[in-house]
Amino acid sequence: MSQKSDLRVVSIPASFPDIIKKNIRVIGIPLDLGQQRxxxxxxxxxxxxAGLAAKxxxxxxxVEDIGNVSVxxxxxxxxxxxxxxYLREITATCTNLADEVLHALEEGKTPLSIGGDHSIxxxxxxxxxxxxxxxxxxxxxxIWIDAHSDINTPETxxxxxxHGMPLGAIMGLDGxxxxxxxxxxxxKVRPENxxxxxxxxxxxxxxxxxxxxGIEVFTMRDIDERGxxxxxxxxxxxxxxxxxxxxxxxxxxxxxxxxxxxxxxxVPGGATYREAHLAMEIIADHGRMxxxxxxxxxxxxxxxxxxxxxxxxxxxxxxxxxxL
Numbered sequence: 001m002s003q004k005s006d007l008r009v010v011s012i013p014a015s016f017p018d019i020i021k022k023n024i025r026v027i028g029i030p031l032d033l034g035q036q037r038x039x040x041x042x043x044x045x046x047x048x049x050a051g052l053a054a055k056x057x058x059x060x061x062x063v064e065d066i067g068n069v070s071v072x073x074x075x076x077x078x079x080x081x082x083x084x085x086y087l088r089e090i091t092a093t094c095t096n097l098a099d100e101v102l103h104a105l106e107e108g109k110t111p112l113s114i115g116g117d118h119s120i121x122x123x124x125x126x127x128x129x130x131x132x133x134x135x136x137x138x139x140x141x142x143i144w145i146d147a148h149s150d151i152n153t154p155e156t157x158x159x160x161x162x163h164g165m166p167l168g169a170i171m172g173l174d175g176x177x178x179x180x181x182x183x184x185x186x187x188k189v190r191p192e193n194x195x196x197x198x199x200x201x202x203x204x205x206x207x208x209x210x211x212x213x214g215i216e217v218f219t220m221r222d223i224d225e226r227g228x229x230x231x232x233x234x235x236x237x238x239x240x241x242x243x244x245x246x247x248x249x250x251x252x253x254x255x256x257x258x259x260x261x262x263x264x265x266x267v268p269g270g271a272t273y274r275e276a277h278l279a280m281e282i283i284a285d286h287g288r289m290x291x292x293x294x295x296x297x298x299x300x301x302x303x304x305x306x307x308x309x310x311x312x313x314x315x316x317x318x319x320x321x322x323x324l
Contacts, residue, residue, distance in 0.1 A: 019320035020287065021060045025109040026052065027100050028068035031093050033086035034119030034163030039300030040264050044068060044114045046299040046308035052114070055316045064109070069096050071116075083154040084175070090162050091179045094123030098182050101127025101291065112315065115295035117163040117264060118150055121249045122179050124293045125170050128247050129188035132290075140290060141193035141239030141246035142170065145279065147253045147267040149196055149206045149217070156205030163264070163296075164203075170194075171213050191215045193243050195235040197279070198223065198254040201267045220269055228275045232282040245288040248318060251296050252307055260310055262302025273310070280317035292318060 028044030053063045072089040079085040097113065101124050104111040113124040125142060132138040144150070144167055151167040154160070154175040162179075169176040171194070172186030180186045194215040202210075210217060216238050218231045239246040253263040256270035271279070283289055294311050302308065 019059055019061075021062070022110045022319065023062045023108060024056055024064070024319070025104040025111050026063060026065040027097065027104070027111060027113045028065075029071065029093065029097055029113060029116040029120045029123075030068050031071045031090065031116040031120055033072065033074055033090050033093075034117035034166075035161045035264055036085075036159075037264050037298065039298040040115070040117050040296060041071070042299050043116055043295070043297035043308070046262075046297055046302070046305055047114050047294065047311050050305055050308040050312045052312045052315060055312050056319055059316065059319060059321055061319060066100070069093060069100060081154065081160070083157060083160045084162060084165070085160045087154075087162055087176075087179060090119050090122075091182075094120060094126065094179060095182055097123030098127035098130065102131050105131040105291070111291045113291075113293035115293065115297070118146070118249075118251050118295045119163045119166050120295060121150075121293055122166040122169040123182070124291065125247055125249065126182040126188050128291045130183045132244050133185075135244075139190055139193060139243045141241075141243040142189045142195070143235055143239050143246055143248050143283070144194065144196045145198055145249065145254050146196065146251035147198060147200050147270055148251070148265065149199055149202050149210060151206050151209045151213070152203060153209070156203070156209065158203060167194075167196075168209065171215070173209065173213075193239050193241065193246070195238050197231060197235050198271055200269055201265075220271075223271070223275065228271075228278045229282065232279050236283065236286050236288070240286070240288055245290040248283060248289055248292040250292065250294050250314065250318075252294065252311055253296055255310065260307045262298050262300075262305075262307035264296045264298050276310075276314055277317050280314050281322065283318050284320045289318065
């Protein structure tokens with residue numbers, strides 16, 4: 001004798017109805033001039049292969065991928081000043097990227113820039129800052145999620161690698177013209193609206209630059225002691241105070257190498273897989289992200305594209321994906 005089943009078929013929506021739908025413009029920047037380990041120029045391709053557009057579209061967003069910004073190959077140029085290697089070429093690429101980001105915002109798009117090394121952030125942040133400056137002198141905040149502070153200058157850098165200087169350029173520190181002065185003004189972000197999250201490897205001179213600028217920093221110890229939620233809530237308050245919103249600059253070396261092995265500069269003791277997702281989910285909950293870049297994915301030293309796949313997952317969380 002058959003019995004009536006209490007089981008019901010539940011239809012799962014193809015997208016998440018509570019997500020505010022965005023028109024996302026993906027911009028690739030295959031730049032590796034900011035450091036001396038080859039492979040990070042293939043980061044945009046690796047992230048695309050990992051399904052970036054499809055994952056974001058599955059959330060209900062519209063995604064337009066405009067391809068890559070043109071970059072110079074290191075074999076084509078001399079690196080120039082050993083204290084700021086390829087600064088001229090990096091500035092040219094960042095100028096082009098800044099214009100692409102600016103145009104995306106003017107057209108109502110949310111720019112998502114995929115590097116490439118972290119020097120690209122001097123361009124992406126400049127484009128965002130210029131857009132809001134033109135929109136009635138509004139300010140924008142910055143959340144710099146990174147194992148490193150990247151606030152060196154040519155005078156303080158031990159390596160001369162410009163991927164360790166983009167935050168210095170954004171803050172308008174000396175010695176980084178013309179990169180620091182895109183669109184003819186600096187700093188692009190007020191120090192009181194800039195926050196570094198996840199710092200665990202910092203040069204001595206960078207400590208002085210951090211203190212001098214007064215930007216807020218949450219180290220991995222802060223995350224260990226206070227928890228990711230408390231840190232992110234405070235960071236977003238700081239970046240959002242008196243601003244239209246904030247740009248998120250995510251360096252994948254922020255995540256522990258156990259989960260993100262394919263990065264240019266591995267540092268043990270980073271954010272766990274869940275901590276990284278929680279940070280992105282909290283950003284999405286606040287709903288004030290203006291733009292984003294994801295950098296330092298290096299498929300040459302990755303394991304089966306794991307780091308690129310994680311980058312796509314984290315982008316999805318930042319753009320609203322939830323467990324339920």
